[in-house]
Amino acid sequence: MAKCAFLGLGVMGYPMAGHLVKAGHEVTVYNRTAAKAEAWAAQHGGRTAATPRDAAEGVDFVMACVGNDDDLREIASGEEGALAGMADGAVFVDHTTVSALVTRELAEAAAGRGVAWIDAPVSGGQAGAENGQLVVMCGGPQDAYDRAEPVIAAYAKACRRLGDTGAGQLTKMVNQICIAGLVQGLSEGLHFAEKAGLDGRAVVEVIAGGAAGSWQMQNRHGTMLDDEFEHGFAVDWMRKDLGICLATADEVGASLPVTALVDQFYKDVQKMGGGRWDTSSLIQRLRSAG
Amino acid sequence: MAKCAFLGLGVMGYPMAGHLVKAGHEVTVYNRTAAKAEAWAAQHGGRTAATPRDAAEGVDFVMACVGNDDDLREIASGEEGALAGMADGAVFVDHTTVSALVTRELAEAAAGRGVAWIDAPVSGGQAGAENGQLVVMCGGPQDAYDRAEPVIAAYAKACRRLGDTGAGQLTKMVNQICIAGLVQGLSEGLHFAEKAGLDGRAVVEVIAGGAAGSWQMQNRHGTMLDDEFEHGFAVDWMRKDLGICLATADEVGASLPVTALVDQFYKDVQKMGGGRWDTSSLIQRLRSAG
Amino acid sequence: MAKCAFLGLGVMGYPMAGHLVKAGHEVTVYNRTAAKAEAWAAQHGGRTAATPRDAAEGVDFVMACVGNDDDLREIASGEEGALAGMADGAVFVDHTTVSALVTRELAEAAAGRGVAWIDAPVSGGQAGAENGQLVVMCGGPQDAYDRAEPVIAAYAKACRRLGDTGAGQLTKMVNQICIAGLVQGLSEGLHFAEKAGLDGRAVVEVIAGGAAGSWQMQNRHGTMLDDEFEHGFAVDWMRKDLGICLATADEVGASLPVTALVDQFYKDVQKMGGGRWDTSSLIQRLRSAG
Amino acid sequence: MAKCAFLGLGVMGYPMAGHLVKAGHEVTVYNRTAAKAEAWAAQHGGRTAATPRDAAEGVDFVMACVGNDDDLREIASGEEGALAGMADGAVFVDHTTVSALVTRELAEAAAGRGVAWIDAPVSGGQAGAENGQLVVMCGGPQDAYDRAEPVIAAYAKACRRLGDTGAGQLTKMVNQICIAGLVQGLSEGLHFAEKAGLDGRAVVEVIAGGAAGSWQMQNRHGTMLDDEFEHGFAVDWMRKDLGICLATADEVGASLPVTALVDQFYKDVQKMGGGRWDTSSLIQRLRSAG
Ligand SMILES: NC(=O)C1=CN([C@@H]2O[C@H](COP(=O)(O)OP(=O)(O)OC[C@H]3O[C@@H](n4cnc5c(N)ncnc54)[C@H](OP(=O)(O)O)[C@@H]3O)[C@@H](O)[C@H]2O)C=CC1
Ligand SMILES: NC(=O)C1=CN([C@@H]2O[C@H](COP(=O)(O)OP(=O)(O)OC[C@H]3O[C@@H](n4cnc5c(N)ncnc54)[C@H](OP(=O)(O)O)[C@@H]3O)[C@@H](O)[C@H]2O)C=CC1
Ligand SMILES: NC(=O)C1=CN([C@@H]2O[C@H](COP(=O)(O)OP(=O)(O)OC[C@H]3O[C@@H](n4cnc5c(N)ncnc54)[C@H](OP(=O)(O)O)[C@@H]3O)[C@@H](O)[C@H]2O)C=CC1
Known part of the structure; x- marks a missing residue:
């Protein structure tokens, strides 16, 4: 069993850190808003730390799941950052979506440390975080990865x-x-179905198994047709991620015309008040014109 | 068992008509290019007719699978068209994708007849046509549909x-x-993966089960990564279909910004010589700039 | 001086036909809604005819300015169409925007006649029609053009x-x-200016003379900033024209990605109730999200 | 007459600084690559400085025209930056296009200094820089602007x-x-003209005075039709500027769908080797498909 620190107890991090405890690891948590760390410790029985550095001292693995690039820099670097506390040979596993x-x-x-x-x-x-069924996409040195994988397994299905x-x-x-x-295509398809007077659910039942089928069609068409978007992966997060994608696409030389366009469409959704809506809310801006 | 005529023995119609025979129906075929009708009759043992009208005389069902709106008008209406030969109470089942x-x-x-x-x-x-596993999406009067469904079943999985x-x-x-x-999104994703130096197949293995997953990702990523497009549903057909979609969207009042844009991108593929390529060839135009 | 028929007395045709009279030509008019023809004759002193054919008999030139492809076919062909009445050697000058x-x-x-x-x-x-200052873009045989040009000059600046x-x-x-x-770019620019808290008129004063300058910027920015769109060239006409452009672009093999996209955006404007608004109303859909 | 420093002697800054001298101002220049500063001083007779700070000491105005955000930070801040050398009451006039x-x-x-x-x-x-006919768009305190304007006048027409x-x-x-x-619209228009077999120059002569007219049409159609792009405002600069526009549009809440799309199209041009081509080279990517 490993000694772990977990930094960032948000929607994702809170349950992930809990799975580490259930898997038998020794876990110290840090969260910017201390109350969440207290609540977590009360529920799961681990320890809390006052700074990322304190949390990181003496552990084998530091896991982090915070918001964006700046947040990650804040908890990882600097005098009170985790790296300052980590021992030689320890591994930092970053679950945040960043650049x-x-x-x-x-x-x-x-590496310098x-x-x-x-x-x-x-x-x-x-x-996925709550059920411990996340898919985890990793980069980094093979040997460190090999040591981290069995620990990550606590909340991963892959x-x-x-x-x-x-x-x-x-x-x-x-x-x-x-x-x-994909979601823009699906939104246009369902919007067309509505306008054409079709029964959207029946349409999806017929086409979902074929060449137009997708996870989004299967799992989101019902809520899309019902105007329900208070769930899922938020548009604000999506825009953060697409910002990273577009910036990186410039670095690697990939043109992403529709991604760039849909990113602007997501801005429309934000302006409509949908920053916290699920990404499938793209259909709302198609509906908004009438 | 029913008496059927089948009009149009192309890539789709030829095997569909064959499945009708295998299911025990009595089938007369018509094809513009008579040689294909002869070949079909030689293989399946049905009869051939010289005109759509001849084929349609005395049957319970006329099935058609030709190219586009004009083709359908040509075989259905006019003096030598199927409708002119059909008996009162017969059913015309049109499998062509038209407006x-x-x-x-x-x-x-x-109806007038x-x-x-x-x-x-x-x-x-x-x-799907060859294996008799098509998905068939129908519109029309309920009673006629009820009569046609068991016959269509010969080549349908749904x-x-x-x-x-x-x-x-x-x-x-x-x-x-x-x-x-969806396919444009997938193309941008895989193109980005290539430019970023990732192993596209490994990436798909990891993400295909999640929120980005789709039939196209599962079934087309390999050939897309391998530059293989001599298969599947042709870009020329897709543009015909998108033309119908865009015209109909005007009628029903649905805005389809990305569909309209991707339709132009498919034109780029046609200009690159890819009219007969599979729809997944959208990735080729992203690659063409370098 | 020439004998002319003018078919279609709408927003454009009514004043154009008037300029022909002022230039000394002998003009017979036809309009579907006869009352407009009567009013025109009362004002300008020309003759009216009951059908395009009647109007066209014995004239040197038939001018037409109706709505779209179908309208033009209706007044030009058929038994009561203008061609049926025109003399050998006469010229048909079509001012309608058609395919x-x-x-x-x-x-x-x-030509057959x-x-x-x-x-x-x-x-x-x-x-331009009212002031006789239109720009006229012509195609056709040189000799017929040479004969028509001095007559067209009655309402043309070029x-x-x-x-x-x-x-x-x-x-x-x-x-x-x-x-x-151009208009979509201008709309995005002015919308950005508004959102950024700039004085749009001052901005235009500074940039209109440079690389971003255009007739639209010069002549439309004021009404765009003031939300005034009850004037100019209607969105419904623009969509008819863009439909022609997109269909023709398929024929000639030109890809028009932004034109296709903006055409969908104009559909949004139509759905917002702006079918009769000026084309500069594209900015309204940017504003509509908030 | 004023004492000025000019930082950044590139394509724009070099002639701008020259105009200051011609207008009678006392000018000290700084350039990262010292050789250019020497050449400038030899030509115009001003002084050179080894650092932005040295150049800025004792002057009334510091003008800068460098590359991007990072470049500006480098010459303005820090120990050797211009601000460190400027006297209380002096004015920094930044001509760089930055965020x-x-x-x-x-x-x-x-302000802190x-x-x-x-x-x-x-x-x-x-x-415009060479002829002293630039358009200068300013923000900042009114009184400082009032002092700077007569100096800026040396190279401004507005x-x-x-x-x-x-x-x-x-x-x-x-x-x-x-x-x-605007440029994408123009590119699609001219590309369509070419594909349709029209004489592009004649077309522009007819339409340039009307509702489709623009500075770009007037000044760039000839080189666009001739495939000449080794002049003008470079695509690399345009992409830097559009990056600033898109980031700022997020801040102010303006959706820029076509701007975002065209930005990706400019990336295609970069990939085609056109980073230094004029912005009108958008037409090249339309041509590249065939
Ligand atoms: N939600 C989802 O469905 C998915 C999210 N992701 C990614 O996972 C990451 C986390 O998402 P999620 O858990 O939903 O986000 P939350 O906003 O719920 O949680 C973020 C956590 O990070 C902490 N944090 C943020 N900034 C700082 C900082 N500067 N210093 C210290 N702590 C900080 C927050 O602390 P505090 O409590 O004090 O605010 C909070 O605990 C994001 O990158 C997201 O894109 C990935 C897949 C799915
Ligand atoms: N291919 C596919 O994967 C799919 C196709 N479809 C749709 O099915 C339809 C048929 O496709 P497919 O079989 O691939 O096409 P093919 O081109 O292979 O076959 C078309 C058939 O129609 C006949 N035909 C066409 N025009 C006429 C006409 N004017 N008069 C008489 N006969 C005519 C052709 O005759 P001839 O032999 O003389 O040319 C040919 O037999 C299309 O609408 C297509 O969009 C739908 C789903 C999948
Ligand atoms: N308006 C503008 O600013 C410009 C318009 N154009 C083009 O000019 C054309 C005319 O525009 P505009 O004058 O504004 O249109 P209007 O709708 O004002 O006028 C159309 C005229 O055509 C007649 N007409 C239409 N359909 C038929 C038909 N089937 N049979 C007989 N007559 C018919 C109408 O008759 P009735 O009176 O009975 O309705 C009417 O007189 C269009 O193609 C438009 O795109 C070009 C440049 C600018």
Whole structure:
């Protein structure tokens, strides 16, 4: 069993850290808002720390799941950051969805202290975190990955190393790029169905098994048709992720015309008040014109 | 068992008509290019007719699977068209993907002769036609549909009536609209993966089960990564279908921004020589800039 | 001075026909709604005819300015159409914005009767028609053009032959394609200015003379900033024209991604109730999300 | 006459600094690559300085025209930056096109030292800089602007204050946003003309005076039709500017769908090797498919 620190007890991190305890690991948590850390410790029986650095001292693995690039820099670097407390040979496993840029930057800083960095963004959403059924996409040194994998297994249904530092984040970007076009296509399809007077659920029953089928069609058509978006993966997060995708696409030289367009459409959704709605809310802006 | 005529023995119609024979129906075929009809009759043992009208005389059901609106008008109307030969009470089952407009026009003409019209476009592609595993989306009068369904069953894994005349075609349009955005999203995702130096197959293995997953990702990523497009559903057909979708979207008042954009991107593929390539060839135009 | 018939006394045709009289030509008018023809004759002193054919009999030139392809077919062909009445050697000058397809079709029909067809769509709008300051873009045989030009001059500030049959319509399409992207760009620019808290009029004063400058910026920014769209060239007409552009672009093999996208955006404007608004109303859909 | 420092002697800055001398001002220049500063001094007779700070000491105005946000931070802040050398009451006039963010950040730092910051991006290109005919869009305190304007006049045909700090940069962004859609529209129009077999120059002669007309059409159609792009405002610069526009649009809540799309199209041009081509090279990617 391993000694772990978990930094960031949000929607995702809170249950993930809980699964580590259930799997028998010794867990110290840190959260910016201390009350959440207290609540977590009360529920799961682990320890809390006052700073990322305190949490990181003496552990084998530091897991993090905070918000964005800046948040990650804040908890990882600096005097009170986790890296300052980590022992030589320890591994930092970052579950935040961030840029490949900050990943390379922090991985290098970590290496300078003898710490291995595994970028390990996840998919599966809140439900996946709660059920311990996340998909974890990793990048980083093979040996550190091999040591981390059995620990990550506590909350993963699948965990895979896709390459060196950054490969996990890049894989997550592929995921988000695919979703952008797909959800817009699905929204246009269902919007057309509504306008044409079809029964959207019946249509989906017929076509979902074929070439137009997708996870989104299967799992989101009902709520889309019912105007229910208070669930799932928030538009604000999606825009953060697409911002990362578009910036990285410039670095690697990939043109993403529809991704860039749909990113603007998601801004429309934000302006309609839908920043916290599920990504499937793209259909709402099609409906808004009448 | 029923007496059937089958008009149009192309990639789809040839095997579909064959399944009717195997199911025990009595089948007369007509094809513009007579040689194909002869070959079919030699293989399946049915009869051939010189005109759609001849084929249609005395049968219970006329099935058609030709190319587009004009083709359908040609074989259905006019002096040598099928409607001219059909008996009162017979049913015309149209498997061609055409507009809701021509469907309403011909359904009305049919009704004037006591013939019921079922619009019944299919999905499942060449493989589905050959294995008798098509999905059939129908519109038209309930009673005529009820009579036709057991016959259509010869080549269908699923058959469903979605509403009145045109509902089948409209459902097929939803299908194609969803595919356009989805395939462009997938193309951008895989193109990004390539440019970022990732192993595209490994990436798909990790993400295909999640929120980015789709039939297209599962069934097309390998050939997309391998630059293989000599298979599947042709770009030329897709553009015909998207043209129908966009025209109908104007009628019903649905805005389809990404569908319209991707339709132009498919034109790029045609200009690159890819008119007969599979729809997944959208990735080629992203690659073409370098 | 020439004998002329003018068919279609709408926003454009009414004043155009008036200019012919002022220039000394002998003019017979036809309009579907006879009352408008009566009013015109009362005002300008020309004659009215009951059918296009009647109007066309014995004249040197038939001018037409009706709505779309179907309207043009209706007044030009058939038993009561103008071509049936025109004398050998007469010229049909079509000022309607229509497809190159219908133009070729009718030009051929005209040629069969010894009539020359000049396609001659215009720009300059209602004001241009009223002031006799239209720009006229022509296609057709040189000799017929040479005869028509001095007559067209009655309402033109510029008239030019761009090539054979259809070249006028194709030139008008270039015009509309350029406008679509330009007006969307202008709308995004002014919308950004508003959101950024800038004084839009001051911004335009500074930039209108430079690389971002355009007729639309100069002539439309004020009404755009003031939410005034009850003037100018209607969105419904623009969508008719863009439909022609997109169909023709398929024929000639030109990809028009932004034109296709903006056409969908104009549909949003129609759905917002703006079918009769000026084309500059694209900015309204940007504002509608908030 | 004023004492000025000019930082950044590139395509724009070199001739701008020259005009200051011609107008009678006393000018010290600084350039990262010292050789250019030497050449300038040899030509114009001003002084050179080894660091931005040295150049800035004792002057009334510091003008800067460097590359991007990072470049500006480098010459303005830090120990050897210009702000460190500027006297209380001096004015920093920034002609670089940068973000509103860096502008606010540096304006605040300047204010802390008693220095006024005027953001003053320009349009008019290399020719405008050389002829002293730039358009200058300014933001910042009124009194500082009033002092700077007569000096800026040395190279401006128009100079205007649009509001407080950042208003100049925001105005420049409006300019670039308008250009993106406009040039894509123009490219689609000319590409269509080519494919339709029209004489592009003749078409432009006819339509340039009307509703489709623009500076770009007037000044760029010839080179666009001739495949000449080795001039003008480079695609690489445009992408930097559009990146600023898109980031700022997120801040202010403006959706820019076509700007975002065209930005990706410009990436295609970069990938085709056109990073240094004029912005009108968008037409090349339409041509590249065939
Ligand atoms: N939600 C989802 O469905 C999915 C999310 N993700 C990604 O996972 C990450 C986390 O998402 P989620 O859990 O939903 O987010 P939440 O906002 O619920 O949680 C974020 C956590 O990070 C902490 N945090 C943020 N910034 C800082 C900082 N500067 N210093 C210290 N702590 C900080 C927050 O602390 P505090 O409590 O004080 O606010 C909070 O505990 C994101 O990158 C997201 O994109 C990935 C897949 C799915
Ligand atoms: N291929 C696919 O994967 C799928 C196709 N479809 C749709 O099914 C329809 C048929 O496709 P497919 O079989 O691939 O097409 P093919 O081109 O292979 O076959 C078309 C058939 O129609 C006949 N035909 C066409 N025009 C006429 C006409 N004017 N008069 C008489 N006969 C005519 C052709 O005759 P001839 O032999 O003389 O050319 C041919 O037999 C299309 O609408 C397509 O969109 C739907 C789902 C999947
Ligand atoms: N308005 C503008 O600013 C510009 C318009 N155009 C183009 O000019 C054309 C005319 O525009 P505009 O004058 O504004 O249109 P209007 O709708 O004002 O006028 C159309 C005229 O055509 C007649 N008409 C329409 N259909 C038929 C038919 N089937 N049979 C007989 N007559 C018919 C109408 O008759 P009735 O009176 O009975 O309705 C009416 O007189 C259009 O193609 C438009 O795109 C070009 C440039 C600018």
